[in-house]
Amino acid sequence: ELSIVGYTFTDLRGRMAEFEKQVQSVHGLPPEEAAEKLVNTWVSAMAPRLKLERTIARAFVRVGSLSSLTEYDGVMLAAMERYLRTLEGKIRPVDPALAAFIVCNALRSAVLLSMVQKPERLQSPALASELVLLVTRYLKA
DSSP states (O other): OOEETTEEHHHHHHHHHHHHHHHHHTTTSOHHHHHHHHHHHHHHHHGGGHHHHHHHHHHHHHHOOHHHHHHHHHHHHHHHHHHHHHTBTTBOSOOHHHHHHHHHHHHHHHHHHHHHHOGGGGGSHHHHHHHHHHHHHHHBO
């Protein structure tokens, strides 16, 4: 198994399982509360391991396995799509697959670019607050 700075694709699969667990944990919560919990969990998880995360991100760009990242994307998008389907009638009418793609990639882009370009943003509650607004206003009925 390929290892990048001690980080293996088994670790990535563990992250997939953790993401699915996090999404399942918000089932039944009001959409705004669920968005806040998911975004805060995701942003706060990056901050303590920022140095490792930055190294991993750079290494994946250079030598990472696209199939592993695509697998992670598939798991993340499927979990979010399943969750969004449970919100029918509580959010605006939207294609759950497309909405999952937009939400997940908007969040990931903001977090990853913060991690690489302005890591101090991950320490500030403002980033998570703004991302929660982005998601909830996009999905608001």
